[in-house]
Structure formats: C-alpha cells, structure tokens
Amino acid sequence: MNPAGQPFDTGPGGPIGIRVEIMLDPSGNDWTDITPYVYYRDRIRITRGRPDETSGAQPQTCTLTLNNRDGRFTPKNPLGPYYGVLGRNTAIRVSRLVNGSNDPWYRFYGEVPSWPTTWDISGSDVYTQIQASGILRRLNQGNVPEGSAMRRAYTLSAGVSSAVAYWPCEDGQTATSLASALAWPTGTALTLSGQAPPSLSNFTGFLCSDSLPLLSASIWNGAIPADPFNGTDNVLRFLLAVPATGAFDTAVIARLFTSGRVARLDLQYGSASNGSLQISGYSVSGTLLFSSGYVGFAVNGKLLRVSMELITSGANITWATTVLSPGASGALSASGTLTSSATGSAYGVVINPDGHINDTAIGHVSYQSVWDSLFNLAQPLNAWIGEATADRFVRLNFEEPGVSASAALTGSVFDDSVTMGYQLSDTFTNLVQQVVDTDGGILFEARDQAELVLRKRVSLYNQSPQLTLDVSAHQLSAPLAPLDDDRFTRNDITVSRINGSSARQALTSGAMSTQSPPSGVGPYPNGVSISVGGDAQLTDQAGWRLLLGTVDEPRYPSISLNLRHPTFTSNPALLVAALTMDIGDRVAVLNLPGWLPPDPISQVLQGYSETLGVFEHDMALNCSPEAPYRIAVLDDSVLGRLDTDGSHLAANYGPTDTTLVVTTAGAAFGNSPLWTTSAGDFPFDIAVGGERMTVTNIVASTPPYHQIFTVIRSVNGVVKSQATFTDVRLWQPMVLSL
Secondary structure: OOEOOOOOOOOOOOOOOEEEEEEOOOOOOOEEEOHHHEEOOOOEEEEEEOOOOOOOOOOOEEEEEEEOOOOOOOOOOOOOOOOOOOOOOEEEEEEEOOOOOOOOEEEEEEEEOOOOEEEOOOOOOEEEEEEEEOHHHHHHOOOOOOOOHHHHHHHOOOOOOOEEEEEOOOOOOOOOEEOOOOOOOOOOOEEEEEOOOOEEEEEOOOOOOOOEEEOOOEEEEEEOOOOOOOOOOEEEEEEEEOOOOOOOOOOEEEEEEEOOOOOEEEEEEEOHHHOEEEEEEEOOOOOEEEEOOOEOOOOOOOEEEEEEEEEEEOOEEEEEEEEEOOOOOOOEEEEEEEOOOOOOOEEEEEEOOOOOOOOOEEEEEEEEOOOOOHHHHHHHHOOOOOOEHHHHHHHHHHHOOOOEEEEEOOOOOOOOOOEEOOOOOOOHHHHHHHHHHHHOOEEEEOOOOOEEEEEOHHHHOOOOOOEEEEHHHOOOOOOOOOEOOOOOOOOEEEEEEOOOOEEEEEOOOOOOOOOOOOOOOOOOEEEEEEOEOOHHHHHHHHHHHHHHHOOOOOEOOOEEEEOOOHHHHOOHHHHHHHHHOOOOOEEEEEOOOOOOOOOOEEEEEEEEEEEEOOOOEEEEEEEEEOHHHOOOOOOOOOOOOOOOOOEEEOOOEOOOOOEEEEEOHHHHHOOOOOOOOOHHHOOEEEEEOOEEEEEEEEEEOOOOOEEEEEEEOOOOOOOOOEOOOOEEEEOOOOOOOO
C-alpha cells in the first residue's frame, strides 16, 4: 500500500515518475497534484481508441486507486480539503516522465464521474477506486436529437449573432402554441388563433428543418422582447413554401410592428407571375409610406427563405424584401429608400394576420435588430450538403457546448474530394459518427486535453512507420498471435446514401472473392448507409470498403511492449517513438521468426491499453493491416504501377532459376495488356507463390502472350520451387484512393 509518485523518472531501473492531477480551480488554470495519494497495488490502467478497424469509437478510460484516509476524495465530506470543488466529472490527467527529464508525456485526459469510497473491516485502509473516462462517455448518454440544421444555426452556432426572437415552428401535431427556441423569459411562444388551427408537423420539404406547419387559415401572434443588442435595424425572416397552385391573392403573409416611422411592415402575396411578393410600409396612422409593388419572384412551388428589412442608412431607411432558395448562388430582391426616417424597436409579429392563407408552410421565424446577409445561413439552409468531412466535424464540435475538436491531417498530401450529405436532425454523437463513416477515418479522444480528434482517412495513406520494432532485438514483450481468419472479411458491399440511391461492388475473382473455396472464400455481403454529398460518390465508397474487407494477410490484433525493458530504456529514440505514437499511426515489426510469413508486419494503430506502476509501463497495441492505405501515387516507381489482369508461370521452375516464362492469358484475346518491356520501367518486384522476386528485364516470346522475365529470386527470404500456373502479380499493386 505504498503511496506512489516520483518527482521525475530516474532512468533505467528506477521509478518512472508518474504524475496524476485533477482540476479543482474554477477558472480552469491550476491543476492539483494528487500523485502522493495514488496506490500502485492496483496499477494505473489506461485504454484508448478502439479494439479493431470495424468498431465505433470507444471512450478512453483510466482506472486507479487513491488513498482516502483523510476523506479528501469524498465529495460530500465537509471536512475534506476538496469539499465544494470535487465532484462529478472533475477533470483528471495522467502523465509520465522520461529518463531524467521533468517534462511530462501525457497518457490520459478525462473526467471522473464518481468517487466511490471503500474501506476494510478495520477501517484503517480507506481508498477510492475511480474510473475516469473521456468526454465520449458523457456525450454518448444523450439521446435527444440536437435539432435541424436551421435550428442549430440559430441556437448553437455564431450564424445569427443578433437574434432577438426565434420560433423554429417544428412543434408536434398536438401543440397549442409554437415554442420559442430562446430561453425564457426572453423567448415567449407564438400564440395561435384564427378560423382553424394550423396543420402542425405536416410539411417536410425543407431538408434543413424538421416538419413544419401549414397555415390552414390560422393566425400566429408573437411578442418581440426588448432588444439586448441595441440594434438600429428591423429584420424579420422565415422559411416559406407556397404550393404550386398558389395562395390567396393579396393575402398578407407576415406583418411586423415597430415604434419607428414605419410602424407596420407588411409582406403580401400576389397571384400574378406564378407567385409575386409585395413589401409595404405604413405609418402609425395607417398612411402608406412606400410599396415595392408586386414583384415577380415566381414563388409558387419553391422553397424559400424570405427576409423583410428596414435598415438604417444615415438619416434614411433602406427597405427591402429578399428571397433565397436552398442551394442557390444568388438571391432575388426588391428595395428602395425612405428618406429622413428612423427605425424604432420592433415589438410584435403576426403571421397570416387576415387568416386567408391555407396550404402554405412557414417556419423558422426570426427577428433581429442588426442586419446581416441572407447568405450567412446559406449552408444550413441547404442542410450543409457538400460540406467537407473535416469542416463538418469541426463545426459540429464547435456548436456543441463544452466540446472541442481537431481533424488530424498530418503528413497528408492528398486532395480529398469526399463530401457530406444533408445534415438531418439527429443526436450529436450520431452526427459525428456520420462524418467518420463517410470519411473512413478514425475517431478518438486526445490524451492531453478534452478534445475529439478525427484522424482523417487521407492522413493514413502511405505513412512512414512511427514505431519500428525488431523481434530479434527482443523489443516485444509477448509472442505475436497472428489471426488469419474471416472476422472482417467483406467481399460484396452495398453502400446506400441516406435518402438517396445505392451502389454495389463485389470481388468476383481471386483468393478473397465471392467464389466458393478454393477459388475464393464464398460470399460475405455487407450493407452500410452513409451521409455522402451525392449518389455519384457511392460507387467509390463501395469500392473502398471492398478493398478494406478483402485484405489477404494475417491480422495482428495485439502487439505487446514493455517500455521498462532495457531495449527501450537504453534507446531514448525508441522509447519516445512509443510514447508519442497515436491512434492511426503506422507500426512496423521486423525480423520475424521463421514460422511466420517472412515479410515485415505493417499495421495501423487502432487503439491501445497501457498499465503503469512504480517501475512498470506495459502497452498492448490494437492493430489492423496497413496494406489498404498504400495508395497509388502517379509516376511513383513502386506505388504508381498498374497490376496485371491475370498472369501465371508457363512452366515449372527450381528455386534458383532466374529466367521465367510468364503467360498473360487475356492478351491472347486482346483483353489484357502484356507486361512492360521498356528499359526505364525496371526494376520492380513481383509476387509468385509467396516469393518476392525483383524483375530486371522482360522480353517478348512466342506465342505473343508469353514473355520471358529475368528475375532476382528470394528477395524476401523465401526459397522454393515454383509450379506451372502459379499466379504472378505485382508485389505492390496500384491501389486507388477513395
């Protein structure tokens, strides 16, 4: 039961210098060091990432035991020194030092949801065993949809910074009023009256919104609260969908009341020109001050966001009405100037004040006192379709209170054309997972701060190893356990776009194909639904998943390390590489024993667990094959070569034969090109029955679909005879990226 925690790592053989800190400072600046209270009898155990490449993101965890004899880790103990500041979700971080340095290497950052106290029968051993978790644990507990794209734009982002009143109008079918999305008492509901109630939750045409009401001759009245922004403009905006058959001619769609010279601002519908709009301003006595006349916007059958505006312009007022369709590059507008006039404060809004409009949908009614461009919400108006995956990930996290995020692109030189589809109403974690599914990257939590990280797929391409391990140098602490199984085999893939079409890709020939064994492995169908920017991307998405699901090499789900072994403590560069590697990095293992395949192991780190004690630091790496991420690079001598469509040996050969006749059967029928004979294309490597050979020259032969290869044998240490009809392939075939 010795308390642990050393001031620094004393080097090989000494304590490793663990530091455990909690955040008790309300300002979030000063950490409290609780290292002297850490018990190592249970070790500190940390998990990060995910167990494999097909699993979703898991909250990172840290378990440890604390000495609680003085009750400091009992939140409700009024005599404890941390009383009043220790509680649920107190932040905690764990770090270690390296070979005499006092600079911390952070291993974990998270929150402690509870502080359970336990003691032995004698009462002399009082301790608290905690399990801290990353912010994903807390976020995953929420199951309430975050709201539509438009609602989020008003309430969670900086899209509208001066909204004085806002009514989404997404209320359920039995609602008796339309709720404000702003906090009470500032936000009050729209009251409903008129000849009949609105047909609530009826119109689904706007993808940026949940279902909206049809007016159905109802009248909506709303009070506008005092302006906290001291603005000098009057701007009323809303979504509008007039049916293709039109609406009641001359009906007032919306009316705004103000204390300024323009006491009443009306927007009317006209049946001419396939649906026209007229904006008019009246004095407090009802005198007409201005009118645009009916402008032929052709609103019938269109989805629109409409703006009614009185903008202070020196001593004058600029009045306008503007309409914008989802996805449009330009807006339509009618405007004019009311001279020698000033705006006032708005105090009321009425929708369909005469009750004449029936089948028209209206929603997301807002009032703001500071004008901004209607295009400021052009992207949420179109439900953010076409947004880059990294942009959506960062934006979603920016909108979510208390969450920060980054999209890791380190080392990427690839242009990524994958875009997101419509952002529909869903929970925060589901929206984030849609980004991860579409991008194909890895979601995890940072170990040094409360941050979600998207390791983008393109950052996984063609990586150099972050950590290179040598089996012959005893750098692994446990034997490798390769698995050559079908757990993640998927060779018939159907990808569907949410609310869209689908595409299918299947591997119909080769060792991992849908053919029955021994020609293939049999069918392994799989279907996924993703949010992607258009149906044209679905074929590539299916092809990429087919590539991931047909990797023909063993998996190494666990690679074990002892970071206190002399091979690490005496090699600072290797130790630092192990401590700095993170989720998505490439790990290579060299000099494998003779009973394993001879080629180096190359894996992508999906997650890991680590155990820390006074003198111990063990890690177990969860990995998946890196091969699918070796992506084609134009004109590259290794990654830029197109593989054969099917070739094989034309005869039997001994283990030392260096001249081979290769048949490209498809060439006899003009269906497949022959291998290159250009001198500048040599050398390159081929795979023949598990043996790696380097081709130094190819010349023509007879019949014309035969070619003579000059090769260097046993490049990977495999020495064997090769039989007729043995498949001949590029060692590193060209792989096209998503």
